[in-house]
Amino acid sequence: MKIRGFFEKESTLSVLGSVCAVISGLLISFIILLFSDSSNALAGFGSILLGGFNGGLKGIGNVIFQAIPIIMTGLAVALAFRTGVFNIGTAGQFIMGAFTAVFIGVKWTFLPAGIHWIAALLGGFIAGAVWAFVPAVLHAHFQVNAVVSAIMMNYVGMYTANYLITNTVYNAAKNQSKAVAATAVAPKAGMNVLFPGSSLNAGIIVVILVVIILQVLISKTVFGYEIKACGMNRQASLYAGISAKKRLVQSFMFSGGLAGLGGALAYLAGDGKCISVVDVLAGDGFTGIAVALLGLNSPVGALLAGLLISYLEVGGFYTQVYKYPVEIIDITIAVIVYFGAFAVLVKGMIRKLLQRKGGKE
Amino acid sequence: MEYAVQLKQITKRFPGVIANDCVDLSVKKGEIHALLGENGAGKSTLMSILFGLYQADAGEIWINEKKVQIKNPGDANRLGIGMVHQHFMLIHNFTVLENIILGVETVSKGFLKMDAARERVQALSKQYGLNVDIEAYVEDISVGMQQRVEILKMLYKDNDILIFDEPTAVLTPQEIQDLMKILKKLAAEGKSIILITHKLNEIKEAADRCSVLRRGRYIGTVDVAEASREELSEMMVGHKIELHLEKNEAHPAGCALEVKDLVVKSRFSNKNLLDHVSFQAREGEITCIAGIEGNGQSELAYAIAGLLPVSGGQIILDGEDVTDKSVRYRNLKGLAHIPEDRQRYGLVLPFNLGENMVLKQYFMPDFQKHGFLRHSEIQKYTEQKIEEFDIRAGRGTQTTAGSMSGGNQQKAIIAREIGLDRKVLIAVQPTRGIDVGAAEYIHKQLLAQRDAGKAVLLISLELDEVMDISDRILVMYEGEIVGDLQPEKITVQELGLYMAGSKRGNTR
Numbered sequence: 001m002k003i004r005g006f007f008e009k010e011s012t013l014s015v016l017g018s019v020c021a022v023i024s025g026l027l028i029s030f031i032i033l034l035f036s037d038s039s040n041a042l043a044g045f046g047s048i049l050l051g052g053f054n055g056g057l058k059g060i061g062n063v064i065f066q067a068i069p070i071i072m073t074g075l076a077v078a079l080a081f082r083t084g085v086f087n088i089g090t091a092g093q094f095i096m097g098a099f100t101a102v103f104i105g106v107k108w109t110f111l112p113a114g115i116h117w118i119a120a121l122l123g124g125f126i127a128g129a130v131w132a133f134v135p136a137v138l139h140a141h142f143q144v145n146a147v148v149s150a151i152m153m154n155y156v157g158m159y160t161a162n163y164l165i166t167n168t169v170y171n172a173a174k175n176q177s178k179a180v181a182a183t184a185v186a187p188k189a190g191m192n193v194l195f196p197g198s199s200l201n202a203g204i205i206v207v208i209l210v211v212i213i214l215q216v217l218i219s220k221t222v223f224g225y226e227i228k229a230c231g232m233n234r235q236a237s238l239y240a241g242i243s244a245k246k247r248l249v250q251s252f253m254f255s256g257g258l259a260g261l262g263g264a265l266a267y268l269a270g271d272g273k274c275i276s277v278v279d280v281l282a283g284d285g286f287t288g289i290a291v292a293l294l295g296l297n298s299p300v301g302a303l304l305a306g307l308l309i310s311y312l313e314v315g316g317f318y319t320q321v322y323k324y325p326v327e328i329i330d331i332t333i334a335v336i337v338y339f340g341a342f343a344v345l346v347k348g349m350i351r352k353l354l355q356r357k358g359g360k361e
Numbered sequence: 362m363e364y365a366v367q368l369k370q371i372t373k374r375f376p377g378v379i380a381n382d383c384v385d386l387s388v389k390k391g392e393i394h395a396l397l398g399e400n401g402a403g404k405s406t407l408m409s410i411l412f413g414l415y416q417a418d419a420g421e422i423w424i425n426e427k428k429v430q431i432k433n434p435g436d437a438n439r440l441g442i443g444m445v446h447q448h449f450m451l452i453h454n455f456t457v458l459e460n461i462i463l464g465v466e467t468v469s470k471g472f473l474k475m476d477a478a479r480e481r482v483q484a485l486s487k488q489y490g491l492n493v494d495i496e497a498y499v500e501d502i503s504v505g506m507q508q509r510v511e512i513l514k515m516l517y518k519d520n521d522i523l524i525f526d527e528p529t530a531v532l533t534p535q536e537i538q539d540l541m542k543i544l545k546k547l548a549a550e551g552k553s554i555i556l557i558t559h560k561l562n563e564i565k566e567a568a569d570r571c572s573v574l575r576r577g578r579y580i581g582t583v584d585v586a587e588a589s590r591e592e593l594s595e596m597m598v599g600h601k602i603e604l605h606l607e608k609n610e611a612h613p614a615g616c617a618l619e620v621k622d623l624v625v626k627s628r629f630s631n632k633n634l635l636d637h638v639s640f641q642a643r644e645g646e647i648t649c650i651a652g653i654e655g656n657g658q659s660e661l662a663y664a665i666a667g668l669l670p671v672s673g674g675q676i677i678l679d680g681e682d683v684t685d686k687s688v689r690y691r692n693l694k695g696l697a698h699i700p701e702d703r704q705r706y707g708l709v710l711p712f713n714l715g716e717n718m719v720l721k722q723y724f725m726p727d728f729q730k731h732g733f734l735r736h737s738e739i740q741k742y743t744e745q746k747i748e749e750f751d752i753r754a755g756r757g758t759q760t761t762a763g764s765m766s767g768g769n770q771q772k773a774i775i776a777r778e779i780g781l782d783r784k785v786l787i788a789v790q791p792t793r794g795i796d797v798g799a800a801e802y803i804h805k806q807l808l809a810q811r812d813a814g815k816a817v818l819l820i821s822l823e824l825d826e827v828m829d830i831s832d833r834i835l836v837m838y839e840g841e842i843v844g845d846l847q848p849e850k851i852t853v854q855e856l857g858l859y860m861a862g863s864k865r866g867n868t869r
Contacts, residue, residue: 228712238668241690
């Protein structure tokens with residue numbers, strides 16, 4: 001009886017849905033491995049499953065390090081979803097945040113060591129928020145579909161960032177941004193001791209702080225109450241006297257800010273990480289959508305989903321050892337997200353199963 | 362006796378509920394059989410099974426004494442079963458005739474043959490006294506005539522078993538009278554009629570027998586002539602209820618809400634949805650806005666609440682002009698509002714009961730501190746309201762609003778709005794879709810608010826409700842107030858004439 005109660009809970013069912021999605025994605029990637037080269041399929045699959053642990057603590061540290069930007073964009077998408085808006089503009093917000101952070105990192109060397117990094121992060125946050133302002137206002141005040149305007153802002157962001165980089169902080173030899181000053185590089189904050197040899201830095205602490213802040217904001221504050229009300233029932237929020245338009249713009253900008261912060265964290269990592277001037281949208285922005293979907297739009301869920309996807313990406317990298325193309329892992333992640341949408345179906349099936357059992361008892 | 366329909370031991374489960382639990386129903390040939398039950402009793406589910414929209418989990422369907430399988434509405438149609446839904450299934454820019462033949466067109470070499478169809482429809486219309494203009498476009502004819510078109514559709518398809526789902530909800534008293542006559546005529550011609558309703562008057566008036574469902578279970582079948590209204594309602598609800606409210610005299614005091622020359626323009630045409638509406642609602646009085654659905658009552662409520670922009674006129678709340686003020690300002694100034702659509706406006710369904718209970722107060726110091734919600738205070742307040750208003754919620758304050766029954770959702774809204782303790786209470790259709798027991802409770806609450814000196818503005822489509830609890834009736838027709846009446850001095854028939862726009866009085 002207790003077990004049934006556990007399974008009938010909405011939250012349990014939702015998590016089960018996500019777990020099923022992950023398993024289905026992995027199974028299908030195994031099938032693809034079998035088709036492309038059956039002799040190495042098991043070994044390749046093994047490296048997807050366990051590759052993240054290659055290199056022990058160093059490997060784990062790098063998994064976490066790679067997860068930082070996608071957790072941030074995932075949090076951005078999740079927050080916007082809570083207000084009922086699909087923020088597909090994270091790629092643009094991400095790259096604008098990244099540029100602003102790098103610009104501050106390169107140019108504002110007058111700032112002292114402790115402050116410089118934080119100022120650059122804040123700059124990234126603000127730039128992302130500003131970039132989200134346009135679709136937010138168009139959506140809230142002029143009923144322009146946020147998906148359309150946000151996608152366009154992605155391209156505007158990409159080209160703007162390229163233009164600004166080539167005119168301000170350009171390293172022409174490598175066709176990328178200049179390296180930021182040492183004072184703007186994320187401090188290690190003991191991570192090099194915990195995960196020796198990995199690139200992990202204090203960025204993960206920022207991520208965890210943001211997760212906690214968001215969790216509290218959503219569940220405990222008046223602001224969270226209002227944005228949830230707007231997202232779940234716009235009419236009822238108007239009826240309650242909430243200025244839905246204002247809240248929509250605010251939460252959309254907040255979401256953009258988080259994506260911008262993700263960009264800042266990604267490119268203030270040191271180790272020669274610079275923004276390449278290429279005509280490609282920032283992939284981390286779109287991965288955020290997958291992270292949010294898989295994490296069921298909750299901050300903690302996004303944290304876990306971001307780690308998982310990063311883990312699979314690292315593992316997928318090692319499938320190249322067995323001559324598989326690295327894209328195999330992109331397919332896996334795509335399938336996971338795809339099955340994430342089936343989570344509702346899975347929920348329904350589990351419920352039906354329980355009912356049938358219930359009828360016999 | 363020959364039976365047209367026999368449903369035997371029908372069981373239908375939905376996730377979390379048993380909508381029909383071993384239900385029996387036997388309808389004789391040529392009778393009008395009422396199916397009575399509260400909302401959520403399983404009437405519509407049962408009829409949807411008969412009409413092939415759902416499949417029963419268990420049980421048998423017998424039509425004309427033969428066991429049958431009904432897998433879809435097409436099967437039902439072939440067996441002669443037709444249904445008039447609550448919301449008509451008509452194509453508005455088609456003529457009546459085109460609507461009637463839709464799906465059963467008479468065709469020759471790919472061309473429509475309308476003449477034969479026209480003759481037949483006209484003959485049917487005459488035979489049953491339906492009085493339908495078959496060349497008119499559906500968008501141009503009255504709701505009552507649209508319903509008769511639906512009846513013609515069934516007759517044209519030679520249906521012998523006719524299901525009517527709450528057919529009177531959209532009609533004026535006169536139209537209801539006409540419908541009852543038509544139903545009797547249909548039955549006299551040998552059609553078997555199932556009438557889904559929760560209105561006792563109609564059952565007494567038209568039905569031969571009546572089957573009662575309660576919470577998915579079959580309670581019994583009675584001969585209408587031998588059962589009193591009280592007995593029927595007791596079968597339906599499961600306990601005795603007062604059909605007529607004890608109501609003491611009103612003591613109206615000062616004006617709490619005044620509407621002056623209010624105009625709301627339609628976005629789609631030049632018509633005014635509200636056409637220079639003026640009235641006052643006084644403290645200690647229930648002012649009722651009566652009218653047929655869609656004559657501007659909804660717009661009036663939304664305009665007063667600040668949810669619909671007005672194009673002209675004034676709204677004066679407690680002596681202050683609030684025409685240009687925000688929703689929040691009006692709420693705080695003295696407005697409580699039980700909205701027409703409780704799921705779209707009244708509640709945030711994914712929120713729990715506690716969060717919904719403070720929807721208009723969460724920002725007050727009682728429930729927040731430095732921007733953080735005081736969950737324990739919210740819980741305490743909600744528990745108190747659950748107790749006070751007898752709200753049934755499985756998991757208390759944590760119950761998701763969307764999982765509660767319609768009646769309890771409405772009680773929650775009423776608890777919240779009355780709990781605000783404002784001078785003016787606007788109640789729009791507070792008992793729509795709610796069972797008799799809960800409706801009675803809501804009426805008592807409204808009267809209690811009146812006696813506590815509040816100005817209650819009741820907007821209702823239910824005539825019984827209008828006549829029973831209001832102290833003053835304003836009738837709206839096409840966006841205008843066409844009558845200012847006293848319930849004691851007027852009959853239902855007279856009120857119906859005002860509502861239909863065929864009579865108007867001095868409204869100033």
